[in-house]
Amino acid sequence: MSGRFAGRRAVVTGGASGIGAATAHRLAAEGATVLTVDLAPAGPDVTGEGPEPRSVRPAPRIDHLQGDVSAEETWDRVAAWGPADVIVSNAAFVEVAPAHETTLESWNRQLGVGLTATFLAARKLLPALAATGGAMVVTSSVHALVGLPGHPAYAAAKGGLTALTRQLAVEYGPAVRVNCVVPGPIMTPAWDRVDEESRAGSVRATVLDRFGTPDEVASAIAFLASGEAAYVTGACLVVDGGWSVVKDSA
Ligand SMILES: NC(=O)c1ccc[n+]([C@@H]2O[C@H](COP(=O)([O-])OP(=O)(O)OC[C@H]3O[C@@H](n4cnc5c(N)ncnc54)[C@H](O)[C@@H]3O)[C@@H](O)[C@H]2O)c1
Numbered sequence: 001m002s003g004r005f006a007g008r009r010a011v012v013t014g015g016a017s018g019i020g021a022a023t024a025h026r027l028a029a030e031g032a033t034v035l036t037v038d039l040a041p042a043g044p045d046v047t048g049e050g051p052e053p054r055s056v057r058p059a060p061r062i063d064h065l066q067g068d069v070s071a072e073e074t075w076d077r078v079a080a081w082g083p084a085d086v087i088v089s090n091a092a093f094v095e096v097a098p099a100h101e102t103t104l105e106s107w108n109r110q111l112g113v114g115l116t117a118t119f120l121a122a123r124k125l126l127p128a129l130a131a132t133g134g135a136m137v138v139t140s141s142v143h144a145l146v147g148l149p150g151h152p153a154y155a156a157a158k159g160g161l162t163a164l165t166r167q168l169a170v171e172y173g174p175a176v177r178v179n180c181v182v183p184g185p186i187m188t189p190a191w192d193r194v195d196e197e198s199r200a201g202s203v204r205a206t207v208l209d210r211f212g213t214p215d216e217v218a219s220a221i222a223f224l225a226s227g228e229a230a231y232v233t234g235a236c237l238v239v240d241g242g243w244s245v246v247k248d249s250a
Contacts, residue, residue, distance in 0.1 A: 004031065004228070008027075008031065008134075009033050009084045010033070011078055011088065011125070012088040013038065013117065014069075015038055018186070018188030019186060019214045020036065022217065023218040028061060034062045069091045083132060086137070087121055091117060093109055093112075094114075094190075099152040111160075113157075114157030114160075114161070130172055135176065137181065138179070139180065139181055139221070140162050165179060165236060173234075180235075185205075185240070186213065186216070187214075205246070210241065217239050
């Protein structure tokens with residue numbers, strides 16, 4: 001198969017939904033064999049269960065591993081799938097509450113999924129990735145850039161990811177490039193719990209006056225993972241429709 005990821009193998013966490021699913025399908029459409037890792041079961045277009053895939057279609061091929069990315073044993077199972085050329089660490093978990101109403105359990109869960117999982121991915125997969133000269137892309141958020149009410153743990157995780165991106169880029173370069181995307185409001189199932197008024201407010205806060213799509217973030221992730229970004233490492237690419245550069249002064 002031709003394409004930017006022909007013959008490449010990619011792991012995408014949070015790949016059963018939203019940005020992760022769009023990324024998995026984008027990488028597969030461009031030639032990669034993909035393993036999605038998610039707490040949820042696989043979506044309908046997935047061909048087999050990892051780490052021992054039972055693929056029924058030669059390509060595009062997406063295998064699925066159901067597991068918790070904050071658990072070390074999940075990463076052992078991912079490693080057993082075989083060496084990867086691309087790792088997209090994208091899963092997240094958020095519970096909205098101010099700091100004084102956030103339980104320690106909730107804090108640990110949000111940091112575990114949102115930050116520690118990327119450390120575990122690096123610990124388990126980056127040495128092998130260095131051998132293939134691959135790339136890692138991490139999904140941060142505009143919550144890493146600004147404070148928004150009710151997101152202390154989520155923001156701490158996302159801010160930690162931008163720092164961890166730079167750190168991993170330094171530690172594993174030049175063999176591995178590590179970058180992150182910083183999405184703004186992207187219409188995914190994560191917005192199902194958000195009321196209409198808050199949604200409209202988020203749209204108004206963008207320059208482009210709309211939500212982004214999962215595909216638009218998948219494009220940025222695919223770019224950073226591809227050879228087209230060969231001289232890009234330790235970078236954070238904001239994909240937010242201008243959300244972070246405009247502030248209403250009225
Ligand atoms: N949608 C947005 O507006 C937006 C904005 C900024 C950043 N992001 C980030 O984009 C990424 C994807 O978000 P999305 O909007 O596609 O959300 P989503 O809810 O559609 O998908 C998230 C996926 O992560 C999975 N997941 C949750 N906990 C997990 C765990 N412990 N182990 C494995 N999988 C787990 C869920 O099952 C789900 O399939 C997240 O990192 C999120 O923080 C999203």
